[in-house]
Structure formats: C-alpha cells, structure tokens
Amino acid sequence: MFHSIIAGSGHFVPEKVVTNEDLAKLMDTSDEWITERTGIKERRYFDPEKDTVANMAARASKMALERAGMKADEIDFIVFATIFPDYFFPGSGVLLQRELGLHSIPAMDIRNACSGFIYAISVADQYIKTGMYKNVLVIGAEIQSSVLTFDTAHRNMTVIFADGAGAMILKASDLTSKGILTTHIHSDGRYAELLYLKDPGSSRKVRLSKDIVDNESFKGYMDGREVFKHAVVRFPEVIQEALDAADLTIEDIDLLIPHQANLRINQFVQKRLGLADDKIYNNIMRYGNTTAASIPICFSEATGEGRINENDIICLAAFGSGFTWASALIRM
Ligand code: UT7
Numbered sequence: 001m002f003h004s005i006i007a008g009s010g011h012f013v014p015e016k017v018v019t020n021e022d023l024a025k026l027m028d029t030s031d032e033w034i035t036e037r038t039g040i041k042e043r044r045y046f047d048p049e050k051d052t053v054a055n056m057a058a059r060a061s062k063m064a065l066e067r068a069g070m071k072a073d074e075i076d077f078i079v080f081a082t083i084f085p086d087y088f089f090p091g092s093g094v095l096l097q098r099e100l101g102l103h104s105i106p107a108m109d110i111r112n113a114c115s116g117f118i119y120a121i122s123v124a125d126q127y128i129k130t131g132m133y134k135n136v137l138v139i140g141a142e143i144q145s146s147v148l149t150f151d152t153a154h155r156n157m158t159v160i161f162a163d164g165a166g167a168m169i170l171k172a173s174d175l176t177s178k179g180i181l182t183t184h185i186h187s188d189g190r191y192a193e194l195l196y197l198k199d200p201g202s203s204r205k206v207r208l209s210k211d212i213v214d215n216e217s218f219k220g221y222m223d224g225r226e227v228f229k230h231a232v233v234r235f236p237e238v239i240q241e242a243l244d245a246a247d248l249t250i251e252d253i254d255l256l257i258p259h260q261a262n263l264r265i266n267q268f269v270q271k272r273l274g275l276a277d278d279k280i281y282n283n284i285m286r287y288g289n290t291t292a293a294s295i296p297i298c299f300s301e302a303t304g305e306g307r308i309n310e311n312d313i314i315c316l317a318a319f320g321s322g323f324t325w326a327s328a329l330i331r332m
Contacts (some may be wrong), residue, residue, distance in 0.1 A: 004128040005179035006330060007070065007135070007171035010063025011300035012056045013044040013164040013287060018145075023159055028152040034159045039263020043162030043288030045145040053086045054095035056165035057141040061100060063300070064167040070135065072100045075169070077133040078107040079124045081116030081140045081292040083197075083321070084147070085109065096139065113195075114259045114320025115185065116140060116292035117166070118328050121316070122183035124170045134172040140292035141165035147197065149219050157222050160262070162288035166296020181313075181329040182245040184238055187322045191230065194223045195321040227323075228265060234325040235269040239317050242327040252313050253279060255302060259318035260284035260294040269317075281307060291320070308332055 019042045020031035034040055046056070057080065065072060080093035087095075091109030112119040117140035124136040144161040148154065173179060199217040200207045212218055235258065243249060250273050258266045263284050270280045281302045290297060295316050302308050312332045319325040 002128050002131055002172040002174060003176055003179040004125045004170040005173040005175065006332065007169040008064040008066070008068025009166070009168045009296060009300040009303055010060045010065075010067060011164065011166040011297040012059035012063070013297065014046045014051050014056070016045045016047060017042050018045050020159070023150070026150040027155045027158065029155050029159055037262075037264065038160060039282070039284050040159065040288045041285045044164060046143045046163045048146070051143070051163070052095070053082055053084060053092045053141050053143050053165070054099055056143070056163070057092065057096045057139045057167065058099035060141065060165040060167035060296070060300070061096065061137055061139065064137070064169050067303070068169050068171070070169065072102060074135050075100070075102060075137045076105050077124065077127060077136045078105065079110060079120040079136060079138050080107060081110040081112065081120040082142055083111055083113050083116065083291060084142045084144055092141065112324045113322060114261060114291050114294070115318040115322070115324035115326040117295045118183065118316055118318050118326035119185050119324070121168070121170070121180065121328055122185050122326070125180045125183055128170055128172045131172070136170045138168045138170060138296070139165065140294070140296045142291045142293050144291065147220060154219060156224050157220055160289045162290055164287055164290035164293040164297050166293045166300055168296050168299060178331050181331055182242050183326070183328045184241050184245070185324070185326045186238065187324040189322065191226075191323045193221070194226050194323070196221060228262065230323055231261065231265050231319040232268045232272075234319045234323070235265070235317055236272050238325050238327040239273065239315055242315065242329045246329050248313065248329065250274060253315045254312035255307055256280045256315045256317065257295055257298045257302065259320065260287065260298065261289050261320065
C-alpha cells in the first residue's frame with residue numbers, strides 16, 4: 001500500500017488589502033471590535049478584472065509545483081475544494097485543469113466549506129493508497145468578497161470572510177514512516193441552516209425571483225454564536241480522534257494548523273489542548289477567513305517561514321458550515 005507524502009505546497013492571495021478601518025467607513029464597526037472578537041486586522045479581496053477562483057488556484061499550484069520540483073504534466077488527479085466556484089457548473093477543478101494546460105486527467109470538486117480542504121486531502125489520500133493515482137493536486141480556493149454586503153445589518157459576516165487560494169501536492173511513496181498518517185471527516189446536517197447561503201437554490205419554482213431579492217436570501221446567513229459553540233467542542237474532539245488513531249498524544253504535535261475562522265476559537269482550542277504558542281499557526285490577522293483556502297495558505301506560509309521541518313508531526317483541523325469538521329495528521 002502506498003502512502004501520501006507532501007511533495008509541495010503553495011498559495012496565492014489577491015493584491016488588494018482591506019483593513020478594519022476601511023470596513024469601518026462603510027458600516028457601524030471598528031478596528032477595536034473586529035480585532036478583539038476575531039483577531040482579524042486585514043484581509044484580501046479579489047480584482048474582478050483579473051482574478052478568478054481557478055486562476056488564483058493556478059497561481060497557488062504553480063508555487064507548489066515549483067517547490068516540489070515537478071512539472072504540471074506530472075499531476076494525474078485534481079481535487080478542488082471550494083464553495084464559491086467560478087460557475088454554478090462545471091466546477092472550478094476543470095477550469096484549473098485548463099489553466100494548467102492539462103487535458104483529460106480527472107478533476108473533482110468538493111463542497112464542504114471550511115472543512116473542504118481536509119475532505120479533499122482525505123479523498124486524495126484514499127486514491128493514492130489504493131495505487132490509483134500518484135501525484136494529486138489538492139486545492140482550497142474561494143472568492144467570497146463578491147457575496148458580502150457592506151452594511152451594518154450584515155457586518156457579522158462581512159468583517160470575517162475574504163478571498164485566497166492554497167495548494168498542496170500529495171505524492172505516492174512507499175515510505176511508510178512519512179506522509180498522511182490519518183484523516184477524519186464528519187458532518188451533522190441538522191445544523192445546515194446555521195451557516196448557509198440559501199439562494200439561488202435549485203428546489204425553487206423560480207430560481208431567481210423578486211422574493212429572493214426582497215428576502216435577501218442570496219446573501220449568506222450565520223448564527224455566529226451557535227457556530228462558535230459547536231466549533232470549540234468539535235475541534236478538540238476531532239484532533240483527539242486523529243491522535244488516538246495514530247497512537248500519538250498532544251505532546252507529539254509539532255504544529256497545529258487550524259482553520260482560520262476566528263482567532264478566539266483557535267486560542268480556546270490551543271488552551272484546551274495545552275499547546276505552547278509556537279505549536280499553533282495562525283494568519284487570520286492578515287487574511288481573515290478564507291474558508292477552504294485557509295489551511296493550505298497557512299501550510300504554505302508556515303513552510304516558507306521554516307516552521308515545518310523534516311519528521312515534524314503536523315495536525316490539520318477544521319470546523320464549519322454543514323456542520324462539517326475534520327482533522328488530519330501528517331509526518332513530514
Ligand atoms: O468559518 C466558518 C465558521 N465560522 C465561524 O466559526 C464563526 C464563529 N463565530 C464568530 O466568529 C463570532 O460569533 C462572530 C465574530 C461572527 C461574532 O462575534 P460574537 O461575539 O459572537 O457577536 P454576536 O454575533 O453575538 O453579536 C454581539 C454584538 C451584537 O450587538 P448587540 O445585539 O449585542 O447590540 C452584534 O450586532 O456585536 C454586534 N456585532 C458587531 N459589532 C460591531 C456583530 N458584528 C459586529 C461587527 N462590528 N462587525
């Protein structure tokens with residue numbers, strides 16, 4: 001049986017920086033409120049003239065390929081996690097395939113929101129283990145700023161969400177001591193409507209109606225407090241599940257890379273697990289919440305900063321819409 005090792009990672013964030021002060025000019029909020037409640041100081045928004053979900057993913061992929069010392073045509077499978085694809089259909093996976101000049105390899109889209117990247121890794125890992133594919137490009141990429149509303153009524157979501165892309169290349173290896181040790185994915189659809197974007201949904205008589213516009217159901221909805229309450233329970237739970245499966249303990253973790261939804265959630269999890277400050281990686285201050293892109297952006301940045309070294313045990317963990325939650329343990 002093969003193992004999936006991490007051959008390379010990369011990321012791309014759009015140029016446009018939007019600070020808390022910029023948002024405070026458009027709605028009743030403040031740098032102080034946003035910093036205290038979320039940890040975010042600034043975020044990136046795409047440029048509609050040049051950025052797409054697929055081309056941001058392509059730029060992240062090129063960085064990952066370069067770091068892996070690989071050519072695009074060595075990739076034999078793309079798994080693309082996004083909840084905001086460029087088109088309603090087809091998914092952004094095929095658009096990325098086109099951007100990379102690849103033809104006929106499979107491209108699959110995953111729609112599991114903030115847990116999407118770990119879901120995508122778990123899918124890629126299964127295909128590698130069975131020997132079906134050798135070099136899998138796994139993506140998390142989102143353009144969310146175009147769905148945000150810049151007024152006080154929508155401020156709870158608007159100050160959090162942002163744009164970006166991250167990539168990771170998983171490579172088949174027969175080194176059993178390295179690579180993805182275990183992945184764990186969960187969901188509980190009873191809570192689907194606590195964080196969702198309802199319209200334009202398919203189960204409507206008329207997909208785009210005046211009602212949808214009047215009710216603003218084409219804008220997202222989030223019950224932030226409820227999401228928060230579940231997140232702080234599921235994060236430690238799913239991390240422990242992964243450690244148990246790999247026969248490891250919290251002390252074995254060299255770096256925890258949690259989804260970047262709210263710094264307060266991550267600090268709570270860090271405290272609960274008793275992790276020192278240098279054992280957790282956060283960059284939400286600079287990028288906000290980029291949903292499926294947050295974990296691969298962190299992984300790529302942490303790699304660039306020398307925070308991920310040979311033999312390190314890296315733990316990835318996420319919680320978000322669905323609800324869905326997930327974890328993965330990797331030995332580098
Ligand atoms: O990635 C997907 C998963 N998502 C998450 O994990 C998000 C989890 N939840 C959160 O991060 C937090 O719930 C938020 C940051 C979204 C909100 O923080 P909170 O402390 O839970 O605030 P709240 O929604 O309970 O609102 C508290 C007060 C309200 O005012 P009143 O009713 O007490 O007068 C809100 O209207 O804060 C107000 N508020 C704001 N004030 C200034 C909400 N958003 C803002 C804002 N600026 N941006």
